Amino acid sequence: MPEASAHTRQVAETAFHAFAQGLATGAWEPFLALLRDDFQFWFPAGPFKGWHQGRDTARAFLTQVSLKFPEGLHLDCQQVTSNATTVVFEVRSHGTVQGQPYENQAAISFDIQGDQVSAYREYLGVIFRFGE
16 A cells, blocks of 8 residues: 555644644644544444544543643654554653553554544554443
């Protein structure tokens, strides 16, 4: 499959940075502004396990994430791969959950259509009890 165009890669990188900033600070509006109206996302655990659709559902999910990591979750990008429409960021994350140190490795995938994100998927190296 062909690699992402420079434009697709730039949109995905902008989305990734807004997503990482949201994780670190709880400020999700810049990321949410990049989502298509028919945006879909998939998450592997907790109350949002599985496929979901819509910006409002994404906002509810991201709010839950910020509650889980009140001091922020920080991402270190290790590698980026892509095809024509999807860009995947392999990351290591670190933060605190319920007063305990948290570290994980994940793949964060963005599907891009035009200037917007049409889908997000996350694959975690370690599944924790997300909803508790």
